[in-house]
Amino acid sequence: MSDNTPAALDHAILPGIALGYAPVIDRQRAIAATRLTLVPLRAEARTDHAELLAALDATWPQGGEVISAQGEALLTGLLGQPPAQPTQIEIPAFFAADAAHADAIGALKAAGHSGLLKGLPNAPLPAAVAGLFKQVVLEPGQAAPAGVAVVHAGVRGAEAVDAAFNAGAEFVIGWPMEGTFEPAPGAPKTEVAADLQVIVELMSRVDEGEDVERLEQTLKRDPSLAFKLLRYMNSAAFGLPVEVSSFRHAIMLLGYNRLKRWLALLLTTASKDHSMRPIMFGAVRRGLLMEELAAGMEDREQRDEMFICGLFSLLDHMLKSPFEKLLQSIPVPERVRQALVDGDGPFLPYLELVRAIESESVFDYRERAEALMLGAGEINACVLRALHKAAQLE
Numbered sequence: 001m002s003d004n005t006p007a008a009l010d011h012a013i014l015p016g017i018a019l020g021y022a023p024v025i026d027r028q029r030a031i032a033a034t035r036l037t038l039v040p041l042r043a044e045a046r047t048d049h050a051e052l053l054a055a056l057d058a059t060w061p062q063g064g065e066v067i068s069a070q071g072e073a074l075l076t077g078l079l080g081q082p083p084a085q086p087t088q089i090e091i092p093a094f095f096a097a098d099a100a101h102a103d104a105i106g107a108l109k110a111a112g113h114s115g116l117l118k119g120l121p122n123a124p125l126p127a128a129v130a131g132l133f134k135q136v137v138l139e140p141g142q143a144a145p146a147g148v149a150v151v152h153a154g155v156r157g158a159e160a161v162d163a164a165f166n167a168g169a170e171f172v173i174g175w176p177m178e179g180t181f182e183p184a185p186g187a188p189k190t191e192v193a194a195d196l197q198v199i200v201e202l203m204s205r206v207d208e209g210e211d212v213e214r215l216e217q218t219l220k221r222d223p224s225l226a227f228k229l230l231r232y233m234n235s236a237a238f239g240l241p242v243e244v245s246s247f248r249h250a251i252m253l254l255g256y257n258r259l260k261r262w263l264a265l266l267l268t269t270a271s272k273d274h275s276m277r278p279i280m281f282g283a284v285r286r287g288l289l290m291e292e293l294a295a296g297m298e299d300r301e302q303r304d305e306m307f308i309c310g311l312f313s314l315l316d317h318m319l320k321s322p323f324e325k326l327l328q329s330i331p332v333p334e335r336v337r338q339a340l341v342d343g344d345g346p347f348l349p350y351l352e353l354v355r356a357i358e359s360e361s362v363f364d365y366r367e368r369a370e371a372l373m374l375g376a377g378e379i380n381a382c383v384l385r386a387l388h389k390a391a392q393l394e
Helices: 049-059 072-080 099-110 158-166 194-207 212-219 223-233 247-269 274-293 300-312 315-319 334-342 348-359 362-372 376-393
Strands: 017-026 031-040 066-069 088-092 114-118 133-137 149-156 171-175
Touching (some): 017 274, 017 348, 031 072, 066 072, 072 088, 194 247, 212 223, 247 274, 247 300, 274 300, 274 315, 300 334
Parallel strands (some): 066 088, 114 133, 133 149
Antiparallel strands (some): 017 171
């Protein structure tokens, strides 16, 4: 994948902050937005606000995402000078109730921004402040003011997501996967859906080096998959110098080895099960982030394998089958198998770092980053580039 990301993301950025991200999920399990969390790594950490704004504007040029800035100094700076594009800014209730911030909060709405209130204030907010908030983050059982949608945040696991919606939440911020997939005792055997089976077969044929004609015949069994594969390859994220017009043309441009990564992407995003949309969201970003973290590696093949490792790291949740069984039929490089089946190998530390970023755990973030000898500024640039490329793919 060529690096066509904006200049604002081409170097280490925001070294005093740990970035995390999570999907904002609606009741239909569609992704309403991405929430980016900014957590100071040290209490005294200072942030270059101009650099932060440039990075946010480069990552989400259309705006419309959610920013959660932890710490008073970071949040005050963001309110005083918000991103150029419309953004939803998460603001704690005690902060919103402070008269010292009333003018800055009131000005956000006029500038096209909105607010996500975290918790309930002890007393009603002034009208100019309250008008910014159409959503509020609450604990289960808490009631929202009239006309304000309830959001549950920090939710982990499919059952917890379902419980949040059953408890009245309109949106959930979090991840419907937790750990690796373990089938329930006595659960019926699951089979790979027919549309996904075409991709698995195609991956196997590419892995065996079959000729182009045979590969084309396999793909023609599902024209919608062929269309989606070509759409991916012609996306801005892929950055090819010419438009790919056919599967044969794609093979000529890419070769078999690079084609494998795009078939992996296709497999990871082809499910028609709407409940899998947050999982697919996570898998694409894991793959792109793993690839970004591997950008300094000289071995192109290793970077492609890191991409596949991240993509496939949620395949067990998608296909409801443990990796040990799944990867018997889906061809993957040995280093990917080591990470996903054995919990070992050179890719595992990178995958653990990605999981720490998703969980927004500063402790885990620091530990994983130090183990890889990576600075927060390097990791942040990788996170924002991955989010930018994911948005281009979608």
